[in-house]
Amino acid sequence: GDSVTQMEGPVTLSEEAFLTINCTYTATGYPSLFWYVQYPGEGLQLLLKATKADDKGSNKGFEATYRKETTSFHLEKGSVQVSDSAVYFCALSLTDKLIFGTGTRLQVFP
Amino acid sequence: KAGVTQTPRYLIKTRGQQVTLSCSPISGHRSVSWYQQTPGQGLQFLFEYFSETQRNKGNFPGRFSGRQFSNSRSEMNVSTLELGDSALYLCASSSDPSPGYGYTFGSGTRLTVV
Numbered sequence: 001g002d003s004v005t006q007m008e009g010p011v012t013l014s015e016e017a018f019l020t021i022n023c024t025y026t027a028t029g030y031p032s033l034f035w036y037v038q039y040p041g042e043g044l045q046l047l048l049k050a051t052k053a054d055d056k057g058s059n060k061g062f063e064a065t066y067r068k069e070t071t072s073f074h075l076e077k078g079s080v081q082v083s084d085s086a087v088y089f090c091a092l093s094l095t096d097k098l099i100f101g102t103g104t105r106l107q108v109f110p
Numbered sequence: 111k112a113g114v115t116q117t118p119r120y121l122i123k124t125r126g127q128q129v130t131l132s133c134s135p136i137s138g139h140r141s142v143s144w145y146q147q148t149p150g151q152g153l154q155f156l157f158e159y160f161s162e163t164q165r166n167k168g169n170f171p172g173r174f175s176g177r178q179f180s181n182s183r184s185e186m187n188v189s190t191l192e193l194g195d196s197a198l199y200l201c202a203s204s205s206d207p208s209p210g211y212g213y214t215f216g217s218g219t220r221l222t223v224v
Contacts, residue, residue: 031209043114049210049212051210093209097155097168098153098213103152
């Protein structure tokens with residue numbers, strides 16, 4: 001079945017470090033891809049999305065490129081801040097539901 | 111513009127009881143979905159409603175049900191609660207349920223079954 005695989009966390013970084021969170025997917029068709037972020041005690045916030053191959057989603061300094069050839073959608077940020085500490089979820093959608101990865105906790109220290 | 115509103119934020123129920131959770135979507139959004147989040151199973155899709163019709167359902171027992179009203183507000187009900195139903199229940203809405211639109215999530219209802 002369709003699925004999303006994310007790197008295990010936690011990812012621990014110092015402020016201003018470069019961030020990469022890996023995400024790969026398995027899908028029977030051509031899904032739309034998403035990154036959501038969850039801060040403590042809150043719901044999910046849509047961070048960015050891409051709907052077709054080679055699309056690049058970007059928001060708040062975060063970027064991810066839809067790579068069909070490697071079935072990947074890795075999340076990157078050039079310089080993380082303490083306020084980026086949260087859990088990040090990669091997700092795909094082929095229909096009207098989202099299929100999520102297990103989430104990656106990011107901890108950024110000053 | 112108000113976001114997705116879920117009530118209540120917290121609930122404590124006893125095994126065997128039933129519970130109803132409420133979700134008010136963003137104004138104008140006609141698609142409402144529900145997800146269960148647990149540490150062990152992660153985020154799992156429960157069901158999706160569009161214009162009062164359930165269009166998709168996840169792999170959950172029949173104890174989990176939902177409905178959507180004409181104003182797009184939605185409720186989900188869990189009957190005969192089990193300890194394993196303890197979770198964060200998230201509601202999400204979208205103006206268009208097409209795969210590329212994405213959903214806006216509420217803050218969730220945390221249900222604890224004792």
